[in-house]
Amino acid sequence: MVVQGGGEDAVGEEILVTVRAVLRGEVMMAPSVVRRLVERFVLPAAPPEQKGRLERLTERERDVPALVARGLSNGEIAARLHLGETTVKTHLGHVLGKLELRDRVQAVVFAYESGLVRVGA
Template identity: 75%
Template sequence: MTATGTAPSRVLVCDDQELIRMGLRMVIDSQPDLTVVGEVADGAAAVARSAELAPDLVLMDVRMPGMDGLAATEHICAGAAGAAGASGAPGVPGGSRPRVLVVTTFDLDEYAYAALRAGASGFLVKDAPAEEILVTVRAVLRGEVMVAPSVTRRLVERYVIPAAVPRWDQRLAALTEREREVVTLVARGLANGEIAARLFVGETTVKTHLGRALTKLGLRDRIHAVIFAYESGLVRVSDP
């Protein structure tokens, strides 16, 4: 228990490099409000152990043999109830979906983009200092998204094929004009305060519009709002 009497947040570490797992465990376990409940070396094991241990957070490597971190992230975030494909790993029960924080080598990595699209709540660069790791972990556990919209936009612009025809999504019709405007500005890399100044409204109002838009679109957070905006054609790579 922590000083406040609450149980520490439970973290599962998934990386095929033992030294990386060891380093992350040392950082996490040094904090009274965090604890590592398990270590695994591939995606199939991450899916299976997530179902077994029900951690609050999975630190997920992406480039691993067998089932990679992308497939594992998709299964964990979706709460897939069936088999996890050819690996035979079980799905994660829908009632115990941990958040996934991707551990990647470079911030502009195609795997990082794909993991965000699969449902991850952000990414962490492997050589980040311990203090930054802890700040990121705690933020994701609070439900925050640890990728700046501008970084997400750069990821999208680099890895979404510009020539591809955007797929119009019928969910856009459910948005009000202001909600659509807010989602568009989020996708263009503006923070809530900048959007508020642009629209001459309060920041709380921006959060309300964005929250309603996310609910109508069935999206988890602003990262996925950015991805959705590009893939649906609401925003294009060529837009300023």
């Protein structure tokens, strides 16, 4: 069944593709269900030592690597947190020191491994 009208043909085609896939025995799941399954069963829980390291940071210091992990620059983080760019650099320096990290890349990895940032969140 193809629904006629402005832009709705694609929706009808998607329905046909889904119905045909189910008839072939394939399993179809909503993207939100797939995301929850991946988060629960594929992404590992943060190891206890990572959570312990996370506790070394102040709340503001936690904000900075979380935003770094989302790809924001120091200037963008400063605007988001209503801080000066120099203050963001200072916070990031404290984070790197407290967590014994070398650079922003390690801060991003830590943010994901510790659960500070979740994939797709």
